Amino acid sequence: MAWMRKLLRVNLTTGNIVEEPLNMEWAQKYLGQRGLASKYLTEEIDPKVDPLSPDNKLIFCTGPLTGTSASTGGRYSVITKGALTGAIACSNSGGYFGPELKFAGYDMIIFEGKAEKPVYLTVIDDKVTLQDAGDLWGKSVWDTEAAIKSKHQDSMMHIASIGIAGENQVLYSCIVNDLHRAAGRSGVGAVMGSKNLKAVAVRGTGGVKVDDFMEFMKTTEAGKKVLADNAVTGEGLPTYGTQVLMNVINEAGALPTRNSRDVQFEGAHDISAEAMAEPSGKDGKPNLLANQGCFACTIACGRISKINEEHFTVVNKPEYWHASGGLEYEAAWALGAATGINDLDALTYANFICNEQGLDPISFGATLGAAMELWDLGILNSEITGGLELKFGSAEALTAAVEATGKAEGFGAELGMGSARLTAKYGKPELSQTVKGQEFPAYDPRGIQGMGLTYATSNRGACHLRSYTVSSEILGIPEKTDPLVTEGKAGLVKAFQDATAAVDSAGLCVFTTFAWTLEDIAPQVNAACEGEWTVDTMLEAGERIWNLERQFNNQAGFTAADDKLPERLMKDAAKTGPAEGLVSGLDVMLPEYYELRGWTADGVPTNETMARLRL
Amino acid sequence: MQRALVIDPGKCTGCKQCELACSYVKEGAFNPSKSRIRVFDFHQNARFVPYTCTQCDEAWCQQACPTNAITTDAFGVKNVNDNLCVGCKVCTIACPFGTVNYNVATGKVIKCDLCGGDPACASACPTDAIAYTDVEQAGFDKMQAWAQKTDAGALQA
Amino acid sequence: MKSCKCGLNGVKLSMVDPHHVIIGAGPAGVTAAETLRKHDANARITIIGEEPEAPYSRMAIPYLLEGDIQEAGTHLRTDAEHFNSLDINVSRERVGTVMAGQKRLKLENGNDVEFDKLLIATGSSPIKPPIDGMDLPGVHNCWTLADARKINDLAVSGSNVVLLGAGFIGSIILEALASKGVNLTVVEMGDRMVPRMLDETAGNMLKSWCEERGIRILTSTKVTEVVEATGGLHVVTDGGERLPAKLFVVAAGVKPNYGFLASSGIEVGSGVHVDNHMQTNVPGIYAAGDVAEARDLSTGGYDVLAIQPVAVEHGYTAAMNMAGHPTEHRGSLNMNVLDTVGLISSSFGSWMGVDGGTRGTLADQSGYRYIRLEFDDDRLVGGQAVGLTENIGIMRGLIQTGLPLGSWKDKLIAAPERLAEAYIATAHGISHA
């Protein structure tokens, strides 16, 4: 139960589509979504494969709780070898697409090969068809969704697609569903683009069942009550969204600013949740119009925003005067603090374009920040950039750059390579704020030490969503630790990593963990799924998944040498705030972490570890 | 006492918990496409609108039913009797609110019946956008006004 | 109430309570009788119906043929004592003539019935096309329960059946016949299926849908004669083809039953003409349902709309006026829904469009989905759909209320599938962008 027990295998080269039973033995070991699809991927592709070649595979996978009424039970993940990183990629998204795939009867779709011409897949219950996407190619995500719904005359279809960024194989392009929810990181959109796959449109009329309905209702109701009663998930996130962190992290001196030259941004308040709620523009409405919940989510942290119609970005573009997905914290940081830009409307516009054209705003903003530093150093100039004046703080530069990057036009094509390749091209690789080629997000490891280890060891390249130690180090959830010290962080990171891998594999949103522990989650999974799902078995599954991903990366050629942070974080001390004078203590934390993981000093899981995890 | 679903779209976040609850109670599986309540997403206007049968007095569906399969109970609820419904779908075109729908799987029509007095959608709504309250309470007037916007047909002088 | 007719000292005398007579026991007549009873506890109410059955619904006959329901399932009211309990007299007679001036009608059995108010709800009958051989055994209409019983006997699995007419009624019967596993051929004079309900795109979609399911559909084809042959009949087409048939079902349209009013002085057009209170030119005499030529909401003119929901509206409105509660009939909306071997189609109002109007269409031939919307200014005046069932009644709502769609009109022309959104947005005042 809970699983649909079926997957679709779509060979884009031959056009062959087959239905297969889901490997339930693996489901018992890897649960679903991130874990289960990673198992399939690692079994089916050569880890050394070129991510953009037809030999790479692209997997859309749901979790067992996806499509159920468990709060936030609406997630799906895209698993592939990442275009940006060359590491295993797993990008998780909400919205309504994942549940719809299950309503159509499938847990997972595996795409193989490469279509000769642009295609899209429709899954309408058991009618699965590859369709010609000739007239969709070149269309934005928003137009693609509208066109597909119109063509099939079904406004209740849910669609995951790439924008022009993915078509152009921008290395950090994402897959966007439901207009503004995205499988955002690691370049999963570029992989989709490389396969000439424009979109996946699903519509299902079947149902998802659970193993023990009465128990499921009991445990999920209890879970919802915990979320509602918790001050963070019940009030904080729905009211302020993640963006409330802007002032928190700035105050704590951990807001990477201007390509991490600084750890505090003087314009933070202008781009914060507080600013989003202030009346602006001629209609007197604030930037933030409403909050939105993804499927089954009782938290509803999503932002629905609008841009002031008189703002220079949209003054002549009424097509952008409507409401759409607003700034989340990471996007606001990347588009704003990382570039030194404090213009909220410009950031909102750039965010709209990222959604519309399918760009990861974190990697885009951080790459732009790196380019701005190259400009500042005189390495880039308007001759190279084709007239783009990449000055820190320039909203005009942000606007022009985001438009050019999706289209891969002019210097936009270089920005689309990501900061590692861009800075390397101009001889300054040390300026790239990345790990394993992926830009890190909105927490400076000098001010929040646990995040340094998090970034360095993340299996998909720098990322906050693999172990969100900010929760403990800054917000005190579940308990307060000191962000400025390294002691205990290896254990904290490992615990967060394993638990998050389990949550990501269940079909739930990691934001529930501001209120839920595995004590709340395991009973819900157990009631829905066959098998024994306890805190222990879930943690074990999480650890197994983590090691599986690690093993893939090791086989792909990554080594302990890749578990490192940019030079700036290790050498240049923070200039202001509580962390003033501090650098990252990764050197101290990493060996301890390897040991806790049961890995060799070279970061390789020992035979004992592999055996213990039944890998 | 008459009770009714009072819907406040301003509170709706689009989470679809109502659809999930409705579908499980009525269909035995989580299956929003067969939910009797549906949340419309007006994305560009930052609005979500839960939408279902208002159990209107006119009962267009009931009047149009050729086999007397739709009846009104003591609480004003219009119920479909599956044993009598032949699946002719006349009620689906007769209901000017579009809240009676055909279920291909069963060959019958489905509509909201307020779960016999304990509507699952209202219980499941995390934001009180859907409440089941006494009709005297504020809010029902609004719903009636909304229903009347669609009032048509015979006009009593 | 009725104080004028009360007897001495306020004692009510049943003799002076009005007698409402309703000719016809279909949906219009039954609804009228019930409405009269609701508004006048003491009136005498008589329904005169000619068929020897409990009042039933023709709409349900196809489902009877399919075996989904028993005969009792076709009954308009399930409780056998329903009419008795409401003190409504249902008599099985046939009316010969109406003497309007004398407020009297004569039954074919020679008896007279006096009335205070009369409702003519005699419905319609199948048209018998002028073709030789229509009286042969094995040729049947599909209109009454009696017809259904005969068809049920003949339409056995594997036998050859020819159906004349792929109009609305023909198509409903088509579904029922197909479900019985007969070898079915349909002959339709028009260039497509249901030409009076759906346009060419939709009608042809239905045709190819049927053909994919092994049903032979001959459009633009006439039957010239029916002849006896070994083992049954031969249905001869104008193309010269001789179609073997054990059963030939005729569904060539219907005509209102008003012949008996010939010398009554009651004005008749395409049906019995009524005003906006459902009253004929003779005060106290009303008409409703298939037989009535009443106000059409879409055109503003007067026309016969022979469909179930209209019959009910008519019956209700006429009864309110008969009971002394002046009630205006704003006009009925033509609408139909059809299930053709699983493909569901519907049409509403001026689906063919109006002069000076605009149109939004969307067709997915291979997916068997189609929507066509017709606007006059920014109001929906008609529509049709194939393959769409979700929230479909909203078409009626929008047409009937004439809700100005504002900026949603252009959005619907670009994306007609967003109809439900347009309705809810407009009704909720969500109109930006």
Added chain:
Amino acid sequence: MKVKLKLYATLGKYLPPTAKRNEIDLTVDETTSVLDLLTSHNVPMETCHLILVNGVFSPPANAANATLKNGDIVAVWPPVAGG
């Protein structure tokens, strides 16, 4: 002595009307504690989930003992989270 008070999210409403960008400069007595500062602005302590003094976490339970010094910046939030 001078201190800066910053109240964020829904606590912003407790700031004097002259406050801009959720902050205000104040002159307070030498012995003022975090608790004194917040109660003098009618901020209910039970809503103060995150208190940073100069960016460093100051446990709300210890607010009475957390005495301020000249130039301190006190920033306070109700329950918040992010990601």
